[in-house]
Amino acid sequence: MAEQQLIFKDLSRYPVMAQALDNQWLPGDLAATRQRANAPAGRSPDHVGAAAAELRRALVNSGTLVVNRAYFINNQAVSVNYLPSADPEERQAFIDLLNGRALVPFLYSERDPGAEFAWTNVPQVHRAWQRLLTDEAEPALVRFDWDDEANREATERINQFFSSSLTTLMRLREAPLSKHLDIGLAQARALKEGILTDMARWATQQDLYATITREAVYKEFLTRPGTEVHEGLLREGEHIVAAKQLVDLLYNLGVPKASGVTALTPPGSPPRTTLQELRDDVRSRPDDPEQIGLLLRDVFADALHRAVDGPRSYGSLSLSDITRLRTTEEWNGYVNSLDSFVRGSFRDGRVPTPEEFRAxxxxxxxxxxxxxxxxxxxxxxxxxxxxEMKVALVLESAGIALQVTAGEEVSLLAGSLQMATALAGALSVRLEFFDREGRGARSGLGHSLTLPSLQLRNVRKDWEEILKSYGGRVVETGASPRRGQADQQSPHV
Known part of the structure; x- marks a missing residue:
């Protein structure tokens, strides 16, 4: 298989790595469900479906999709495509994508893509993967280097990046955290001063000569006590999901930063800009112009993909559809334009001119x-x-807002009911329509319809009656619903 052994410089057709294929990835709205006491271990159909749609998105928006070898086995959204029970046409499409170098397994330290894992939790899936490699698929494989010592040095740098960067999370500025994590400023401040500071303090107390793994961080701060990380059950606490999103984002940047491939963040998760990498006190070499140029490229590439492609779900595309799409002139032109602009215009750390940006x-x-x-x-x-559209009913009055979203068990209450007055006040009623994967109103792609206001005689008492009549589970937040959508005023009730 020597002719199939590649290093990252050999990947010439717009290579990307997609965070959503990480077996720990969950969209923010689904991650919160993993905190419930009755949440079952393992991934729900919704979790698998979201990751499967992101697999398809990544195949559409890349020339080469590099996937950690482990995810072929421990991510059901990937493995379901080659198991014996898979639809024959879809299974063959998956094999074609592997053999055609559209899907390229990344080998961290191993040399054999079918090698045993010490941690394998799904041995039957691992055996199916091994049979696939033996009988039907001969994928190209990528490592940092096929010289084991050189490869070890490269992977050690990735380990050190994650270990050292944990301490920078507590220094992230509150306003961007509030925006990208969709939380209030007070919550962002509490997140920094609480769990992120605890993580930084814990990280500095670890063995100086041992790397910190994400699994260790999960066990110490995120995973529900008494459960295993792979079960995906989270601790209670209002900052657990936000902290998990930051840790996962940081973890998934290690290989792309070291290899030069584009890292794609899914629309249902915080963008790369959340980590504020361009700040002088965050960059490892603040005075290196080339590093700044490459960081600009990477941050811009993520923003470009989210802006152009973010609001769409590819859940309805089959892998067979995608193999046909990738043969069309339109798809090839699109991917070539991405490669030319993102990798060509920013080559060697240069920054495109404003004219080049526009073009x-x-x-x-x-x-x-x-x-x-x-x-x-x-x-x-x-x-x-x-x-995939969602509809939310938003009631607002005197700094208090209740958001009830169709299909969700938990509704959000912003503001303090205790601070409400006994005076009269107006109650606005608004319907919001937004993309499920666009993270709500912040995507700027939603629409809202505001109905005529109602008059409350006693704001505090009437709010108590509204909540009592609603009867559903309500969680208090520090942020009011954002109104980034195009709004339409209705003349009729």
Missing amino acids: GTGDVARLHRGMLKAARKVSGSQQGFQR
């Missing part, structure tokens, strides 16, 4: 639209992609 982003957006039309044509469902 490059314009080309990407235009060719992306053409690619979507091609996706509809090749799709067996004739959809190509779909937008």
